[in-house]
Amino acid sequence: MNIDITDVTRRFGRTRAVAGVTMSAGPGVLGLLGPNGAGKTSLLRMLATVIPPTSGRIRLLERDPGVAAQRRAIRRRLGYVPQHLGYYPSFTVVEFVEYFALLKEVPAAQVPRAVATAVERVGLGDKARARMRTLSGGMLRRAGIAQAIVNDPELLLLDEPTAGLDPEQRVAFRGLLRDLGQTATVVVSTHLVEDVGAACAQVALMDGGRIVFHGTPQELTARGEGRTAAGDAPLERGYSTVLAEARS
Numbered sequence: 541m542n543i544d545i546t547d548v549t550r551r552f553g554r555t556r557a558v559a560g561v562t563m564s565a566g567p568g569v570l571g572l573l574g575p576n577g578a579g580k581t582s583l584l585r586m587l588a589t590v591i592p593p594t595s596g597r598i599r600l601l602e603r604d605p606g607v608a609a610q611r612r613a614i615r616r617r618l619g620y621v622p623q624h625l626g627y628y629p630s631f632t633v634v635e636f637v638e639y640f641a642l643l644k645e646v647p648a649a650q651v652p653r654a655v656a657t658a659v660e661r662v663g664l665g666d667k668a669r670a671r672m673r674t675l676s677g678g679m680l681r682r683a684g685i686a687q688a689i690v691n692d693p694e695l696l697l698l699d700e701p702t703a704g705l706d707p708e709q710r711v712a713f714r715g716l717l718r719d720l721g722q723t724a725t726v727v728v729s730t731h732l733v734e735d736v737g738a739a740c741a742q743v744a745l746m747d748g749g750r751i752v753f754h755g756t757p758q759e760l761t762a763r764g765e766g767r768t769a770a771g772d773a774p775l776e777r778g779y780s781t782v783l784a785e786a787r788s
């Protein structure tokens with residue numbers, strides 16, 4: 541299993557952002573849904589080895605991220621798109637993606653090709669030489685996705701990657717997700733149920749730091765059938781039903 545976590549918690553002072561999560565995931569796309577503050581970002585940051593858990597056991601790509609040498613091996617094979625992307629405004633798109641390729645220790649001889657492929661895959665080929673400060677919000681999102689996939693990651697974590705993308709780009713991006721999910725474990729947090737329906741084989745729903753549902757999108761939809769739960773789409777009604785039951 542590429543992700544194997546047991547009873548993981550993460551506290552920030554008195555807040556328990558993640559409250560005892562156990563889950564495992566192999567290759568494929570897993571959608572992570574949940575209301576604001578549910579703990580999605582905190583969980584993704586632990587899976588990205590950005591923050592350690594307060595307690596519990598995390599194994600990623602059959603390694604222990606708590607051990608420095610193993611953490612480094614995980615990071616070489618990991619891609620992460622954080623919610624807020626930091627970048628040097630004067631870097632070009634190519635320089636930005638190249639910088640991450642070097643951080644991830646992609647062999648120097650492979651870097652130019654890996655960068656060009658990643659930039660093309662997110663549809664930024666015609667902006668490759670543009671400076672980051674001149675990109676639109678949606679283009680910046682795509683540059684963020686390019687840096688995450690430049691090392692052909694086996695574990696790819698994306699925090700609301702479709703926020704700010706126009707409909708055409710969202711459709712293209714879901715295709716890319718399905719593609720990547722053929723070989724990699726992809727976890728994508730999103731507020732858009734269309735992303736889940738179109739791109740994810742599995743969906744986990746978080747609330748109050750816990751996973752209150754884990755199954756297929758069809759199973760989540762089925763939970764809302766015949767219910768009066770709020771939602772315009774069948775999947776949204778499943779989502780609302782599960783949340784209402786978890787809170788009752």
Ligand SMILES: Nc1ncnc2c1ncn2[C@@H]1O[C@H](COP(=O)(O)OP(=O)(O)OP(=O)(O)O)[C@@H](O)[C@H]1O
Nearest residue numbers: 552555556557574575576577578579580581582583
């Ligand atoms: N660095 C931090 N310091 C203090 N509290 C934090 C920190 N990060 C997250 N929290 C708290 O932990 C809880 C979970 O936050 P998190 O960002 O993980 O949720 P989320 O599901 O990603 O939300 P959203 O959908 O709004 O992005 C919230 O109560 C939040 O205020």
